Amino acid sequence: MAGLRDGPKAEADGASDGSAVATPKVVVDGVDKVYESDRQRVEALSDVSFTVSEGEFVCLVGPSGCGKTTLFRTIAGLEAPTGGEIRLDGEAVTGPGTDRGMVFQEYGLFPWRTVRGNVAFGLEEQGIEEPDRSRRIDEMLELVGLDEFADAYPKELSGGMKQRVGIARALAVDPEILLADEPFGSVDAQTRDMLHEELLRIWSETGKTVLFVTHDVEEAVKLSDRVVVMAADPGRVREVVDVDIDRPRKRTDPAFAEYVDRVRGLIGE
Ligand code: ADP
Numbered sequence: 059m060a061g062l063r064d065g066p067k068a069e070a071d072g073a074s075d076g077s078a079v080a081t082p083k084v085v086v087d088g089v090d091k092v093y094e095s096d097r098q099r100v101e102a103l104s105d106v107s108f109t110v111s112e113g114e115f116v117c118l119v120g121p122s123g124c125g126k127t128t129l130f131r132t133i134a135g136l137e138a139p140t141g142g143e144i145r146l147d148g149e150a151v152t153g154p155g156t157d158r159g160m161v162f163q164e165y166g167l168f169p170w171r172t173v174r175g176n177v178a179f180g181l182e183e184q185g186i187e188e189p190d191r192s193r194r195i196d197e198m199l200e201l202v203g204l205d206e207f208a209d210a211y212p213k214e215l216s217g218g219m220k221q222r223v224g225i226a227r228a229l230a231v232d233p234e235i236l237l238a239d240e241p242f243g244s245v246d247a248q249t250r251d252m253l254h255e256e257l258l259r260i261w262s263e264t265g266k267t268v269l270f271v272t273h274d275v276e277e278a279v280k281l282s283d284r285v286v287v288m289a290a291d292p293g294r295v296r297e298v299v300d301v302d303i304d305r306p307r308k309r310t311d312p313a314f315a316e317y318v319d320r321v322r323g324l325i326g327e
Pocket residue numbers: 093094100101102120121122123124125126127128129293
């Protein structure tokens with residue numbers, strides 16, 4: 059599987075003269091998405107294009123209804139675009155795959171499974187047997203700091219802990235890309251700050267490519283290498299902003315506030 063995926067990429071990477079031309083990890087290429095019914099026609103995405111490099115942390119930010127979730131679902135392979143194409147490592151997305159791990163705002167945990175059982179899910183789907191499965195689950199629970207809660211049920215956990223289970227579950231099958239749709243939208247501000255630190259640590263430890271959807275401009279500036287700023291009606295890219303601030307980033311840093319103002323200005327807040 060990995061070998062098949064590496065083939066075309068290796069070719070594209072190594073030009074015949076020996077120079078390396080990196081294939082972007084994710085290419086969103088002229089994507090349109092129209093929802094049509096008898097009564098209405100919604101242009102959720104119109105000619106959306108941007109790329110994400112391997113290991114990059116990119117946030118999609120924009121007002122409610124600008125197509126963030128639609129784009130997330132399209133990259134995830136849960137929706138087909140009505141125009142254009144998404145490519146991962148140069149190959150068109152035609153459906154979901156274990157190369158993309160997903161985290162949702164509403165956790166999406168199985169209430170009848172323990173923390174361990176939730177993290178096990180994708181591994182079971184992939185047919186990973188014991189003892190490898192347990193070893194991987196233990197690694198993931200340690201990564202998100204939940205080793206003590208392996209046997210708890212979701213209802214016994216706080217919102218922040220549930221979301222850490224969601225992250226552990228998404229990463230368990232070792233996806234190349236982590237896709238998150240407003241994952242911290244349901245937790246309080248203090249927990250959110252803590253989850254930001256954790257996510258950034260996990261990102262730097264694992265080297266994953268992260269695409270993170272949020273409507274919170276400060277969250278986008280805190281986390282990303284680049285912010286894709288979207289606008290609504292139709293959903294489109296307004297501008298892509300490079301966030302050139304060293305990490306760890308502080309909200310009190312004047313440069314941080316400047317980026318936040320700039321992105322807010324683009325959104326029209
Ligand atoms: P966001 O996540 O940025 O708030 P969405 O992607 O959820 O935006 O929605 C973008 C637009 O597409 C909105 O106008 C929304 O009402 C519409 N939309 C989203 N999903 C559907 C659907 N399944 N059917 C019809 N319209 C939809």
